Amino acid sequence: xxxxxxxxxxxxxxMALRALELLCLPEDQSSLLLDIGCxxxxxxxxxxxxxxxxxxxDISPSMLDVALEREVEGDLMLHDIGQGMAFRPGVFDGAIxxxxxxxxxNADSKVQVPKARLTRFFSTLYSALARGSRAVFxxxxxxxxxxxxxxxxxxxxxxxxxxxxxxxxSKKAKKFYLxxxxxQAANGxxxxxxxxxxxxxxxxxxSGVKYSASDRRLQMMQQRSKGGKGKTRTPIKSKxxxxxxxxxxxxxxxxxxSDSKFTGRKRRPQF
Amino acid sequence: xxxxxxxxxxxxxxxxxxxxxxxxxxxxxxxxEQVETEENEDLLLNLINKVDYNALTTTAAQLGLVGLxxxxxxxxxxxxxxxxxxHEVLLETNITQGKMACRGCGHVYTIKDGIPNMLLAEHxx
Ligand SMILES: C[S@@+](CC[C@H](N)C(=O)[O-])C[C@H]1O[C@@H](n2cnc3c(N)ncnc32)[C@H](O)[C@@H]1O
Ligand SMILES: [Zn+2]
Numbered sequence: 001x002x003x004x005x006x007x008x009x010x011x012x013x014x015m016a017l018r019a020l021e022l023l024c025l026p027e028d029q030s031s032l033l034l035d036i037g038c039x040x041x042x043x044x045x046x047x048x049x050x051x052x053x054x055x056x057x058d059i060s061p062s063m064l065d066v067a068l069e070r071e072v073e074g075d076l077m078l079h080d081i082g083q084g085m086a087f088r089p090g091v092f093d094g095a096i097x098x099x100x101x102x103x104x105x106n107a108d109s110k111v112q113v114p115k116a117r118l119t120r121f122f123s124t125l126y127s128a129l130a131r132g133s134r135a136v137f138x139x140x141x142x143x144x145x146x147x148x149x150x151x152x153x154x155x156x157x158x159x160x161x162x163x164x165x166x167x168x169x170s171k172k173a174k175k176f177y178l179x180x181x182x183x184q185a186a187n188g189x190x191x192x193x194x195x196x197x198x199x200x201x202x203x204x205x206x207s208g209v210k211y212s213a214s215d216r217r218l219q220m221m222q223q224r225s226k227g228g229k230g231k232t233r234t235p236i237k238s239k240x241x242x243x244x245x246x247x248x249x250x251x252x253x254x255x256x257x258s259d260s261k262f263t264g265r266k267r268r269p270q271f
Numbered sequence: 272x273x274x275x276x277x278x279x280x281x282x283x284x285x286x287x288x289x290x291x292x293x294x295x296x297x298x299x300x301x302x303x304e305q306v307e308t309e310e311n312e313d314l315l316l317n318l319i320n321k322v323d324y325n326a327l328t329t330t331a332a333q334l335g336l337v338g339l340x341x342x343x344x345x346x347x348x349x350x351x352x353x354x355x356x357x358h359e360v361l362l363e364t365n366i367t368q369g370k371m372a373c374r375g376c377g378h379v380y381t382i383k384d385g386i387p388n389m390l391l392a393e394h395x396x
Contacts, residue, residue, distance in 0.1 A: 030314035032321065053314060053362075055276055057389075064386055073308075075276040079389045083396050086283035086389050088294060091321045120396070124283065130321075 012098055015175065016043035019096040019136040020050060022164060022179055022194055031093035034128070035074065036081055036137075037100030041067035044074040047096070055092075057081060082117030087128035095125065095135040101178065102139050105146050118150060122157035125182075132185025134161070137178040154180055160191065167198040272385050275361040277330065278322050280387070282373035284395040292375030295326040298333060299379075301369035310358045312348065318361065319347060331360055 025031050031052045035044045038056025040063050047054045056072070057079035058064050064076050079085065082104055104121060105114045125135060141147045147163070154161075159180040167173035181191040282293035328339050339360060344350045347357075371380040371387065378395065381388050 028313070030311055030317060032314075032318065051311075053275075055279070068384060068386070075272045076386045077272075077276075077389050078386055080391075083391050084283050084285075086280050088279055088281050088323070091279045093317070 012039075012042045013046050015098050015138045016046040016096060018166070018175070018197075019043075019098060019138055019177060020046060020052075022136045022177055023094040023096065023134050024194070025052075025094060029093070032091065034087075034092045034095035034135075036095055036097035036125075036135075037103075038067065038074070038076065039063045041070055041072035041074065041076075043096060043098045044072050048073040057085065081121050084120040084124035085128055087124070089127045090130045092129050092133065094133045095129065097135070097137045097139075099138060099140065101137045101150065102141060102146070105142070105149065115149065115153060118153035119157065122154045122159060126158045129182035130185070131183040132188040132191070133182050134191075135159075135180045135182065137180070139176055139178060141176055150178065154178075158183060162193050164194055165196045165199075168196060170198065173198070272366050272382060272387055273362055274327070274330065274364045274366070275318065275322070277366065277371070278327050278361070280371070280389075282375055282378055283389070284373070284376045284378050284391060286395075287373060287376040287378070289375050293373055295323070295330055296371035296373055296380065298330060298366070299370040299372055301334060302367045303334065304365045304367045304385075305359075305363055306365055308358075308362055310355060312354065315354055315357060315361075316348065319343060319357075322361065327360070334364075336360055336364065 023033075033047050033052050033054045035041075035047065035054050035056040038044050038054075038058050039060070041056060044054050044056050044067070054074035055077065056067065056074045057077050058067075059078070059080045061078060064078060067074075067076055081100075104117055129135060141150075151162075159182060161178070161180040164177040164179050166175040166177065177196075179193060184191065277298070278295065280294075280296055281290070282296060284293075287293045324343050328341060331337075331339055338356045340353065344353050347353055365385060366382055367385050369382045371382065372378070373380075376395075378391075
């Protein structure tokens with residue numbers, strides 16, 4: 001049956017899309033976002049495809065060179081996030097970070113070093129974010145101690161929030177998203193931790209997953225990843241997927257062009 | 272790096288905390304490149320709230336970019352000429368090479384191929 005297809009969001013781009021969804025940005029807002037540990041810019045491209053402007057930070061010059069060659073739209077910076085970030089207060093509407101945060105924890109064996117680096121990182125991040133905005137980190141925690149350390153440091157710097165686990169019962173698809181809230185906007189909605197995907201389903205199968213109504217993209221990706229009967233499912237190649245997304249964006253653009261010059265795109269997730 | 276990003280950056284040397292000095296970073300030996308992008312009113316209106324407009328006009332003047340008024344018009348949306356110029360300065364003007372010097376501590380951040388090096392030395396963290 002069609003709905004038996006299992007959707008394992010494994011590529012960087014898919015995780016970036018999920019992180020963006022978890023930011024819960026105001027509908028139709030073209031936001032200024034931070035991509036922490038942007039690497040070659042795959043995650044950033046998801047942000048630009050969704051109509052946002054982004055700034056990417058990475059510690060690796062060679063990764064940034066690749067991003068440059070790929071002509072991403074975001075501004076790139078050589079930055080070691082453990083040294084803190086160099087932004088004025090309140091300028092970003094949100095931040096995402098895909099598969100990066102765990103690296104901050106294993107500097108040397110001494111606990112003091114990661115702790116100091118995490119603290120410097122979170123305090124400068126908290127400051128750089130607009131009140132009421134969020135930072136979402138997809139990460140691979142090594143153990144509970146590491147998560148504890150991260151949460152303790154983040155909380156001390158003013159963040160609230162917690163962990164969203166997608167497909168907790170599936171070995172392959174299980175994903176951790178640390179969702180941090182940078183305070184509360186004066187008249188903004190109350191911050192609430194979103195639900196993980198596939199939480200009730202033992203296989204983490206799509207049948208138990210509520211996709212947001214507007215999110216046709218995920219469904220399309222799912223369809224693409226569906227093999228024929230008995231065929232083994234091939235994972236979606238992130239490059240193909242991005243090309244596909246560019247096509248989609250174009251299609252959307254053509255459709256909306258007649259409406260008005262700046263038709264906002266729907267992108268707010270509904271949990 | 273767009274001028275927008277320069278406007279968001281401040282020196283992050285740990286002891287350099289005086290906001291009157293650690294921002295804006297002083298541009299030196301700058302090479303600029305204009306990259307055309309689509310104007311987005313929605314985005315501009317969002318950015319107007321974030322940009323330090325005084326710093327922007329000062330920086331623009333130093334770079335020889337003219338055409339920005341001294342203050343943001345009361346109703347920017349109703350001023351398409353302003354919106355377009357703001358778009359061109361903030362989002363289309365890119366720094367490809369150069370330096371950014373901090374007036375507070377003297378740290379010089381170099382920009383190469385549009386990428387600023389924001390790494391600090393051990394004694395600056
Ligand atoms: C798995 S890659 C993610 C790439 C990118 N987020 C994406 O989705 O395409 C992890 C990245 O984190 C960066 N990184 C690791 N430690 C870092 C640090 N201390 N500061 C900044 N970036 C860091 C690495 O250089 C690498 O590019
Ligand atoms: Zn300084």
